[in-house]
Amino acid sequence: xxxxxxxxxxxxxxxxxxxxxxxxxxxxxxxxxxxxxxxxxxxxxxxxxxxxxxxxxxxxxxxxxxxxxxxxxxxxxxxxxxxxxxxxxxxxxxxxxxxxxxxxxxxxxxxxxxxxxxxxxxxxxxxxxxxxxxxxxxxxxxxxxxxxxxxxxxxxxxxxxxxxxxxxxxxxxxxxxxxxxxxxxxxxxxxxxxxxxxxxxxxxxxxxxxxxxxxxxxxxxxxxxxxxxxxxxxxxxxxxxxxxxxxxxxxxxxxxxxxxxxxxxxxxxxxxxxxxxxxxxxxxxxxxxxxxxxxxxxxxxxxxxxxxxxxxxxxxxxxxxxxxxxxxxxxxxxxxxxxxxxxxxxxxxxxxxxxxxxxxxxxxxxxxxxxxxxxxxxxxxxxxxxxxxxxxxxxxxxxxxxxxxxxxxxxxxxxxxxxxxxx
Amino acid sequence: xxxxxxxxxxxxxxxxxxxxxxxxxxxxxxxxxxxxxxxxxxxxxxxxxxxxxxxxxxxxxxxxxxxxxxxxxxxxxxxxxxxxxxxxxxxxxxxxxxxxxxxxxxxxxxxxxxxxxxxxxxxxxxxxxxxxxxxxxxxxxxxxxxxxxxxxxxxxxxxxxxxxxxxxxxxxxxxxxxxxxxxxxxxxxxxxxxxxxxxxxxxxxxxxxxxxxxxxxxxxxxxxxxxxxxxxxxxxxxxxxxxxxxxxxxxxxxxxxxxxxxxxxxxxxxxxxxxxxxxxxxxxxxxxxxxxxxxxxxxxxxxxxxxxxxxxxxxxxxxxxxxxxxxxxx
Numbered sequence: 001x002x003x004x005x006x007x008x009x010x011x012x013x014x015x016x017x018x019x020x021x022x023x024x025x026x027x028x029x030x031x032x033x034x035x036x037x038x039x040x041x042x043x044x045x046x047x048x049x050x051x052x053x054x055x056x057x058x059x060x061x062x063x064x065x066x067x068x069x070x071x072x073x074x075x076x077x078x079x080x081x082x083x084x085x086x087x088x089x090x091x092x093x094x095x096x097x098x099x100x101x102x103x104x105x106x107x108x109x110x111x112x113x114x115x116x117x118x119x120x121x122x123x124x125x126x127x128x129x130x131x132x133x134x135x136x137x138x139x140x141x142x143x144x145x146x147x148x149x150x151x152x153x154x155x156x157x158x159x160x161x162x163x164x165x166x167x168x169x170x171x172x173x174x175x176x177x178x179x180x181x182x183x184x185x186x187x188x189x190x191x192x193x194x195x196x197x198x199x200x201x202x203x204x205x206x207x208x209x210x211x212x213x214x215x216x217x218x219x220x221x222x223x224x225x226x227x228x229x230x231x232x233x234x235x236x237x238x239x240x241x242x243x244x245x246x247x248x249x250x251x252x253x254x255x256x257x258x259x260x261x262x263x264x265x266x267x268x269x270x271x272x273x274x275x276x277x278x279x280x281x282x283x284x285x286x287x288x289x290x291x292x293x294x295x296x297x298x299x300x301x302x303x304x305x306x307x308x309x310x311x312x313x314x315x316x317x318x319x320x321x322x323x324x325x326x327x328x329x330x331x332x333x334x335x336x337x338x339x340x341x342x343x344x345x346x347x348x349x350x351x352x353x354x355x356x357x358x359x360x361x362x363x364x365x366x367x368x369x370x371x372x373x374x375x376x377x378x379x380x381x382x383x384x385x386x387x388x389x390x391x392x393x394x395x396x397x398x399x400x401x402x403x404x405x406x407x408x409x410x411x412x413x414x415x416x417x418x419x420x421x422x423x
Numbered sequence: 424x425x426x427x428x429x430x431x432x433x434x435x436x437x438x439x440x441x442x443x444x445x446x447x448x449x450x451x452x453x454x455x456x457x458x459x460x461x462x463x464x465x466x467x468x469x470x471x472x473x474x475x476x477x478x479x480x481x482x483x484x485x486x487x488x489x490x491x492x493x494x495x496x497x498x499x500x501x502x503x504x505x506x507x508x509x510x511x512x513x514x515x516x517x518x519x520x521x522x523x524x525x526x527x528x529x530x531x532x533x534x535x536x537x538x539x540x541x542x543x544x545x546x547x548x549x550x551x552x553x554x555x556x557x558x559x560x561x562x563x564x565x566x567x568x569x570x571x572x573x574x575x576x577x578x579x580x581x582x583x584x585x586x587x588x589x590x591x592x593x594x595x596x597x598x599x600x601x602x603x604x605x606x607x608x609x610x611x612x613x614x615x616x617x618x619x620x621x622x623x624x625x626x627x628x629x630x631x632x633x634x635x636x637x638x639x640x641x642x643x644x645x646x647x648x649x650x651x652x653x654x655x656x657x658x659x660x661x662x663x664x665x666x667x668x669x670x671x672x673x674x675x676x677x678x679x680x681x682x683x684x685x686x687x688x689x690x691x692x693x694x695x696x697x698x699x700x701x702x703x704x705x706x707x708x709x710x711x712x713x714x715x716x717x718x719x720x721x722x723x724x725x726x727x728x729x730x731x732x733x734x735x736x737x738x739x740x741x742x743x744x745x746x747x748x749x750x751x752x753x
Binding site for chain 1: 548674693
């Protein structure tokens with residue numbers, strides 16, 4: 001008798017765990033909510049292919065890893081690379097990363113570092129550009145570099161009010177373009193940059209169209225589904241993404257006409273802000289939408305902030321385009337790493353008005369100091385505006401569900417009562 | 424119906440509309456004299472009477488002559504004539520506010536054409552650094568002081584008559600405007616006195632500088648224009664308002680990127696509702712480049728006549744063209 005005993009390698013174990021995390025969420029999205037959208041299947045399938053079947057998408061292209069949204073994808077596409085945003089949402093990777101980072105570090109960064117430490121990528125980045133945004137990401141760079149990656153810091157200022165910071169960042173972006181151009185052996189030209197701007201612009205336009213449906217009284221799409229769509233933009237082939245999103249929009253048009261909704265009768269409308277939900281860590285969005293809330297808009301760097309601001313130029317000169325791109329990634333950015341946060345507060349208030357929200361849910365990852373610190377001022381501002389807000393701290397661990405869902409449910413109930421009393 | 428007109432305007436191609444308005448008004452104001460058109464002598468733009476076919480007279484020259492009357496006369500009955508001039512000027516100005524600069528002024532239009540030429544050649548425009556901007560933007564007030572104070576000093580007998588219309592002697596529009604009707608005689612230095620010699624020599628140099636400046640810098644002269652400064656003083660009298668809703672602004676800077684005058688407040692100031700600044704020429708390019716609905720708007724009698732919209736932005740930036748290319752390549 002011959003019995004073959006296979007011992008699972010760490011890599012296999014990691015893959016198995018991540019696949020479990022991914023498929024659990026995808027199945028929830030596919031099955032647990034009412035009136036599923038059939039064109040969302042592309043996105044479910046995409047995540048399944050990448051995270052469960054480990055298919056790589058960009059074999060033939062140079063993959064340019066980015067650590068934050070501030071690295072302009074326009075320039076990467078213009079130089080014939082594929083931007084892969086490496087911010088990570090897997091608990092499995094979070095645990096691996098814990099060996100390299102302080103215990104109280106942010107789970108997103110731990111997971112990202114863990115991912116690099118394992119070296120287990122479906123699309124391994126050929127070079128990584130990291131804007132020096134928050135302390136943890138900035139410092140994680142050297143750790144990641146020590147694993148043997150080509151890792152380049154891109155200087156990012158922490159104040160955005162001054163003219164000096166504008167000039168500083170414009171120079172940084174130019175420097176980034178020069179380095180990438182060298183790496184790619186390709187020249188940045190007027191034409192390829194303009195085409196890339198238009199391509200990204202079109203993707204942004206689609207995002208805005210998608211968002212329009214969420215302003216409707218009858219909301220035809222779940223917030224979680226939208227997070228999935230925007231998260232897919234991290235790594236998907238852009239042309240496929242565009243096509244799939246176009247299809248999604250046409251389906252939503254029909255649903256809007258037929259008044260098909262994914263919500264309950266009186267589901268409170270929620271604005272989501274704070275630490276970014278990154279696949280498969282949709283813990284808080286899932287709790288919200290399972291507790292009869294509906295996320296109608298968000299202010300996060302994994303979704304809204306990637307698409308919100310579109311580039312305009314007066315003349316299509318290369319430097320003109322570069323400057324306009326640079327300004328968008330600095331001045332319009334509402335990341336909490338900046339000294340002041342009036343812009344972020346204004347954005348949240350404006351979203352609440354535009355999307356007729358009943359309340360705001362502010363989530364910070366335990367360890368994401370900047371979001372934790374901004375919580376006070378945002379809460380104060382919302383109180384002044386008369387917008388109810390709930391502040392939550394969470395991490396990637398699968399165990400905290402109960403306590404969080406109690407708080408979210410109570411908040412959503414209070415929003416319902418508030419709405420009834422108004423009537 | 425109302426919303427359809429609104430959409431039509433907000434989605435319009437501002438560049439083209441502006442090009443045609445500027446072309447028509449340029450011809451009208453520069454060559455109007457041939458048709459005996461005369462809008463009087465209190466016109467709020469550089470319609471220079473040194474061009475004898477002009478259809479109106481720039482208020483700066485009229486004002487200088489009026490103020491140069493002997494002081495005694497000035498503060499008697501003649502004061503009324505000055506007042507009438509001023510009231511006429513304000514009346515003209517009120518209708519369009521600073522849009523006179525962006526749409527009507529032939530001297531501004533000329534600069535836009537020089538810009539178009541540079542664009543065709545493919546040379547990039549230059550910009551001022553913040554420090555240069557802050558310092559240079561004071562010059563227009565200096566010129567305004569020359570316009571207002573020097574004539575008074577002549578009237579008081581402090582300055583000689585050679586200083587008459589001192590600003591005009593320096594003004595590049597005096598040298599350049601007559602060229603359009605074939606008169607190149609202003610390209611000369613007046614040697615009748617030392618004062619005239621210096622002033623007209625400055626005028627010639629400013630005119631030469633104008634061509635070089637306008638080629639490398641968008642709306643080069645407008646930055647120094649005393650008329651622009653004068654406009655700004657009366658901006659609040661106008662029926663036209665240029666407003667911003669800061670709560671809708673994301674500070675993305677698209678407006679700033681397209682601004683010919685490098686006005687930073689347009690992007691950075693999210694508190695003021697009145698966003699008209701002294702350098703503004705109300706060309707409305709910023710409104711056309713703003714992707715946020717109603718964040719910037721141009722109001723006539725408090726009615727939004729032209730507002731920024733996302734749809735208009737997409738049309739003007741031609742973003743949809745990507746799909747067409749994409750479909751074609753498939």
